[in-house]
Amino acid sequence: MIGDRVEAETGGDGREISSWANPAQLLLSPAETPRLKGAFGGRHLKHFFIASLLAGAMALPAYAADYTIVAPAAPGGGWDQTARSLQADLQKEKISGKVQVVNVPGAGGTIGLAQFASQQKGNPNSLLVGGYVMVGAILTNKAPVTLDAITPIARLTGEYEAVVVPASSDIQNIGQLIEKLKADPGAVSWAGGSAGGTDHIGAGLIAKAAGVDPTKINYIAYSGGGEALAAILGNQVTAGISSYGEFEPQIKAGTLRLLAVSSAERIEGADAPTLKESGLDVVLENWRMVAAAPGISAEQKAAITADVEKLVKSATWQATLKTKKWQDTFLAGKPFEDQLAKDIAATETILKDIGLVK
Template sequence: MRRRGFFALGLGMMACATGCGTESNLGSSAVNAARMLGRFAIVPGGGRWARVARALVEAARGEGFPVSGTPPATRITVTGLPALAATELNNGLSLLDTATPLARLTGQIEVVVVPANSKFATFDQFGAHLLAHPDRTPLTGGPQGEPDHLLFGLIAKGLGADTRQVDYTGFPGSAEATSALLGGKAAAATGTLADWRKAIDKGWVRVLAVSSARRVDGVEAPSLLECGVRLDFADWCAAVGPEGMTDDRKDFAIRLCDEVTESAAWRAACRVEGWTSIPLSGDDFEQWLASEIGRTRAVLRDLGMLDTADTTCWGSCEKGH
């Protein structure tokens, strides 16, 4: 399977309205496979992934894949990092246990921001303060245990700070986090570049670093890697199938994901929505997902959100800790 660029609640089944696709663009072998294996119903695993699922449906139809919203279609669910973290926090089984990994789809780059008048002129200054005083460097972003919180935990760990002392306040939305930061209740915040774009463009906040491996066009800030934090991070989403998919059906679903993420319609949707396309499929994606589960579990433990006793059961644990 293909390997692409690397980015480091149980699954809800909220159906999206889809109609039948066309097979006119598929080769004869794919048409025959579609007839034998049936159609796919692509659904979001929660409201936050509805737009990605809708874009996947539309691009799949454009490529001629059989997409339907009615039985007996095989369900492909779009889910992501927040669901993975929530499962860990609720001691649930991982995606590797409850679903068939198919492909990583998109990621949203995160930024570390401070108020325009912050005393931290650079990430190095902020990092030095966080390292020395993690309990006196108030941080904010999205809900606790979700990607923004995870990112600050990974940054603290990468700097060598005492992660359990990190002072983080989470909010349900970016508007509340923005108010907290600009109101002096936090020294720094994290969140997706899309969520912070307005505040950046208006000059309310400054970006100290971006979470991607490379700098981002149009953002005057270094990557965390440039700042000495060995971290490549995105709020990613992926496609998974039902547990126990047959090999033939799984292979056809992976082909769908591969061809769709190479399509012009998909690239256009990513540009419009501000997503970064980070395709990775099949065995490569499954291996990456296993490492991402391990990284997420570790940072949640470092932040004091998981009971360490629950992660030392070794081979006897059904979760595979």
């Protein structure tokens, strides 16, 4: 019917769209028709209707795609937070009409990746959130489905690693930690996240940069950030490594001492040097990305990329980054695809050095 909402209409790029049409406003009552016909003439009245309809069509809002975003992790984690931030901000900015988030956790994101690649082929309305942890998980788990099976769209955010010790530790700076590591790698225990994840890779890169055999490091993997934090605060380990945001409350409270960060430049508000300026050639970013389904057309990929680019430029998304303390590391198109390939190759190298990948 005229004025009804048209659901799941297909736009020029093949994506589902939602829009409102209300040409009923242009209809005239029987009493008005003779009056206008006399004013315009029958032929001109026809032209009046056509012009009015065209003007009304031009005034309608732009088509907005409905998206389903797959977060390949349990609710509450970084990927889930990213997916739900995308959901809220895409809708708030009216870039998308309706956005749903589906959680498919397990195996460092590789279960959700495999399901997404097999079930959403050719679907331009389905997106996947992923990140650097997934790169390591694919390699360490020898996953049959890799990132080659999906369509990368953009890197959205990044978090940098922080190296900390308990405030009661006799280690005052990163140099002293490295001295202990060089003297006896096994005596320096590291607390961090899952084996083969960003934290483990970070510890391995630090050891390698310091001239220490990465296979000799004493890395203790914890299933959750809370467990690792408890171990550090309880002096059960020598040092901890995780994202800066994970440790920030305790750093600000004075219960943890920040030794260094893995960013290329110092983090605003963090009173510590970078690993690089400390003589360790290490820059490590735990980035998060959004990808589309395999088998979509070039036009569909361009349309999705345009939606994402519009979002990241919005004040709404910038406010989300500030609230979440995420770094804006947006990168799209071929530059992102090239960087992704470099990250995969570098990750495979360090995981081999650590001994987690043969």
